[in-house]
Amino acid sequence: MSAPAEITQSIDSLFTEALYRLEPKERHTSLLALLKKELAYACNRNLRFRNYVEHWPVHFDTADTLADLPYLPVGAFKANPPLALVEANEVKRTLTSSATTGQVPSRVVLDAETAKRMTKGVTTIIRDFIGPARKPYLVIDTPENLSTQGELGARGAAIQGLRSFATEVDCCLRRDPEGNTSLDLEKLFAFAARWREVEVLAYGFTYVMWTQFVQPLRSRGITLGIPNVRVLHSGGWKRLERDAVTREVFMEGVASVFGCSADRVIDFYGMVENVGVVYPDCKHGNKHVPAFAEIVVRNPLTLAPVVAGEKGLVQVCSVLPTSFPGFLVLTEDMAEIIDYDECPCGRRGTSFRFAGRVPKAEVRGCGNLETTRYQ
Amino acid sequence: MNDLMLSQEVHSPQEIICVVQRLREIAREQEIAPQTVLDVFEKWAGALDGRELRQVPGLAFLRLWLRRGTLEPILVRELGPDFLDGHWREDGRARLRAFPLGTVGHWPAGNIEIQPILSLTCALLGGNSCLVRVPSGLLEITQQIMEKLQEVDRKGLLTARTCMVSFDHSRTDIHEAMAQAVDGAMIWGGAQAVSQVRKLSFPHWARVAVFGPRLSVAAMDAETWGNPAERSSWCRRIARDLWQFEQRACSSPQTLFLEYGAGCDPGEFVNDLRRALQEENLGHPRQQIEPSLTSGICLARALWLLEDTANRAVFPASPDWTILLGRGSEIPKPTQGRTLSVLLANELSEVISKFDGTVQTLGVAVKSAEREEKLAQTAGRNGVDRVVKMGRMHLFSSPWDGADLIRPMVRLVRHVPSQE
Numbered sequence: 030m031s032a033p034a035e036i037t038q039s040i041d042s043l044f045t046e047a048l049y050r051l052e053p054k055e056r057h058t059s060l061l062a063l064l065k066k067e068l069a070y071a072c073n074r075n076l077r078f079r080n081y082v083e084h085w086p087v088h089f090d091t092a093d094t095l096a097d098l099p100y101l102p103v104g105a106f107k108a109n110p111p112l113a114l115v116e117a118n119e120v121k122r123t124l125t126s127s128a129t130t131g132q133v134p135s136r137v138v139l140d141a142e143t144a145k146r147m148t149k150g151v152t153t154i155i156r157d158f159i160g161p162a163r164k165p166y167l168v169i170d171t172p173e174n175l176s177t178q179g180e181l182g183a184r185g186a187a188i189q190g191l192r193s194f195a196t197e198v199d200c201c202l203r204r205d206p207e208g209n210t211s212l213d214l215e216k217l218f219a220f221a222a223r224w225r226e227v228e229v230l231a232y233g234f235t236y237v238m239w240t241q242f243v244q245p246l247r248s249r250g251i252t253l254g255i256p257n258v259r260v261l262h263s264g265g266w267k268r269l270e271r272d273a274v275t276r277e278v279f280m281e282g283v284a285s286v287f288g289c290s291a292d293r294v295i296d297f298y299g300m301v302e303n304v305g306v307v308y309p310d311c312k313h314g315n316k317h318v319p320a321f322a323e324i325v326v327r328n329p330l331t332l333a334p335v336v337a338g339e340k341g342l343v344q345v346c347s348v349l350p351t352s353f354p355g356f357l358v359l360t361e362d363m364a365e366i367i368d369y370d371e372c373p374c375g376r377r378g379t380s381f382r383f384a385g386r387v388p389k390a391e392v393r394g395c396g397n398l399e400t401t402r403y404q
Numbered sequence: 405m406n407d408l409m410l411s412q413e414v415h416s417p418q419e420i421i422c423v424v425q426r427l428r429e430i431a432r433e434q435e436i437a438p439q440t441v442l443d444v445f446e447k448w449a450g451a452l453d454g455r456e457l458r459q460v461p462g463l464a465f466l467r468l469w470l471r472r473g474t475l476e477p478i479l480v481r482e483l484g485p486d487f488l489d490g491h492w493r494e495d496g497r498a499r500l501r502a503f504p505l506g507t508v509g510h511w512p513a514g515n516i517e518i519q520p521i522l523s524l525t526c527a528l529l530g531g532n533s534c535l536v537r538v539p540s541g542l543l544e545i546t547q548q549i550m551e552k553l554q555e556v557d558r559k560g561l562l563t564a565r566t567c568m569v570s571f572d573h574s575r576t577d578i579h580e581a582m583a584q585a586v587d588g589a590m591i592w593g594g595a596q597a598v599s600q601v602r603k604l605s606f607p608h609w610a611r612v613a614v615f616g617p618r619l620s621v622a623a624m625d626a627e628t629w630g631n632p633a634e635r636s637s638w639c640r641r642i643a644r645d646l647w648q649f650e651q652r653a654c655s656s657p658q659t660l661f662l663e664y665g666a667g668c669d670p671g672e673f674v675n676d677l678r679r680a681l682q683e684e685n686l687g688h689p690r691q692q693i694e695p696s697l698t699s700g701i702c703l704a705r706a707l708w709l710l711e712d713t714a715n716r717a718v719f720p721a722s723p724d725w726t727i728l729l730g731r732g733s734e735i736p737k738p739t740q741g742r743t744l745s746v747l748l749a750n751e752l753s754e755v756i757s758k759f760d761g762t763v764q765t766l767g768v769a770v771k772s773a774e775r776e777e778k779l780a781q782t783a784g785r786n787g788v789d790r791v792v793k794m795g796r797m798h799l800f801s802s803p804w805d806g807a808d809l810i811r812p813m814v815r816l817v818r819h820v821p822s823q824e
Contacts, residue, residue, distance in 0.1 A: 076713050081705075086719065329698040342695055387699055
């Protein structure tokens with residue numbers, strides 16, 4: 030069953046609004062009204078979700094602010110079967126998060142409408158940062174991750190999300206029969222030679238881009254000479270931090286192998302549970318929220334929203350999904366609110382900076398049992 | 405000032421070896437009588453009354469613990485009355501007397517502010533010298549408490565045989581050196597910490613006492629929780645147990661089992677419990693929290709309510725406290741951070757008979773003494789080491805985790821005289 034027309038029309042209308050130019054209060058009011066309708070719809074579609082919402086300290090109908098609405102912690106999307114607001118036969122695609130080894134990935138289900146909005150959302154946002162023109166698209170990944178069949182992981186989803194900007198697509202990594210990945214230099218050189226003079230789009234997962242692309246090229250002293258490239262990357266920094274690779278080192282490294290300026294390298298934050306919304310860095314290093322989304326950064330002690338300049342747990346909000354209850358999701362990431370309006374880049378609304386994953390607690394009490402004694 | 409006593413940061417295994425050599429020499433050269441230890445402890449308890457230490461969680465209990473009136477009966481029970489005077493005890497044709505192991509290494513858990521001190525006192529009472537690895541988060545508090553000992557122990561009787569050290573938890577080489585240098589070990593903590601320390605190569609003669617990891621639960625019969633006149637006071641008791649040590653202690657209740665009773669309304673109970681938790685929160689608001697614990701609390705609330713539409717929950721917008729209400733006789737995975745699962749069960753005896761060795765303390769509120777005795781028997785048979793009144797679940801005493809606290813760190817020497 031599709032979401033009611035009243036909801037879908039309201040979502041669609043947000044795509045026609047100025048993406049980052051709305052007055053924050055006005056935007057908040059319209060998002061709050063729409064999210065309330067979506068919560069009511071979700072409660073009707075999923076009894077388990079309704080049980081959760083009904084126990085929230087503030088009933089969503091009476092909430093005055095978006096921060097008062099009931100949010101789901103991101104771990105709730107690890108449930109199997111996934112939390113859904115549509116019937117199984119309506120599911121067109123299941124997205125999975127990039128869980129590290131041994132962890133259970135999040136799974137979110139997309140129906141045709143939500144899948145369409147996902148693409149539209151990402152495209153609209155990225156367009157604001159790299160312009161509307163289609164470009165040759167260099168994927169710093171293997172062709173296997175281009176597949177559009179079956180379950181789609183976070184890497185695949187990001188690659189697919191940018192496809193609408195592509196005139197043609199080339200992957201510059203290859204996988205041998207043993208599963209080892211390496212750089213396809215011949216293909217890469219051909220791409221560079223062919224598109225040296227034009228604007229090009231390149232995308233890769235942050236860690237993959239560094240270890241499989243930048244490091245091998247730098248070790249051989251290779252510069253591709255594509256000064257007009259727009260390099261987008263996303264994904265965790267944990268492993269790079271472990272290797273002492275800072276953002277500055279990363280950006281300079283990427284710029285040096287492409288032969289472009291470092292300001293053409295854009296990091297964006299996104300997660301499968303927050304479909305259709307990505308948060309690229311503006312030229313001042315801040316992330317912004319589009320018209321159809323919001324960010325709440327919560328103080329871990331009180332869970333109340335923080336003031337500008339403070340760090341806390343990130344809650345992402347989006348009106349785009351109607352096939353799963355991913356409207357309001359408390360992530361396991363930390364961020365700092367830079368301002369609630371007026372970034373020097375001209376984009377309005379909340380601006381923030383990602384501050385890493387929630388650190389695992391070091392102190393573990395004597396009441397911390399990992400296994401039971403007798404099974 | 406005795407340079408051995410106050411916290412010192414250790415950077416190499418050699419430093420640990422040097423410290424232990426000095427501690428061992430002092431312990432061998434200067435035997436200390438239990439009465440002397442008790443005298444210094446009594447003074448120490450008095451010195452801990454300062455305003456600057458009042459906010460330290462568990463300090464009131466530590467003061468009580470250090471009193472002669474608390475410790476003397478424990479010593480007598482564990483080692484006999486003769487031990488107090490340092491005399492040999494007749495044992496048929498032989499004589500017995502307790503001697504210290506030597507140097508005892510302590511690995512306290514990081515979640516209980518006074519635990520480094522509690523662990524230390526147990527081994528000092530046995531006449532040992534002590535090397536305590538203080539967790540990084542407790543350095544300041546431990547230092548403050550030890551400064552009070554230094555004030556009262558002018559002759560350095562105890563401070564000379566004590567060394568508090570700190571080093572990064574990942575420094576396996578220093579942990580290893582500490583383990584190899586000691587004659588006994590007292591290890592406290594969670595599953596991961598305990599298993600890592602137990603893996604260290606202690607000398608073959610070393611005695612190792614492990615406390616934790618365990619969890620605790622509470623149980624109320626219908627007659628108690630169904631009685632409106634008594635209910636709110638019991639709810640205040642469970643709130644107290646829940647609050648202390650952020651529910652991370654092995655004696656912290658994670659689940660409260662309520663036995664079904666005709667005419668008993670769980671809704672009324674939860675209302676009383678909510679009020680008790682709100683009051684406790686007003687009196688003792690949280691000052692800080694690990695963001696990962698906040699995430700865990702939010703997730704526990706969500707998973708509980710998403711799992712079964714019959715499940716209920718009560719919680720504020722903050723992570724201050726959480727009640728998860730449902731049915732069942734199994735202990736759910738603990739969340740900690742003042743998150744209490746309240747489960748309705750048909751029979752408390754059925755619940756308790758399912759316990760395995762993971763349950764340390766069973767806090768009870770049962771009307772009939774006869775019934776409680778039967779439940780205590782069942783609990784004992786099913787691995788529970790403490791059955792105590794709700795509201796007193798954290799009262800540290802001997803035995804703990806089913807074991808004596810002082811005796812494991814002493815040797816009983818048997819002397820059969822050659823001339824009869």
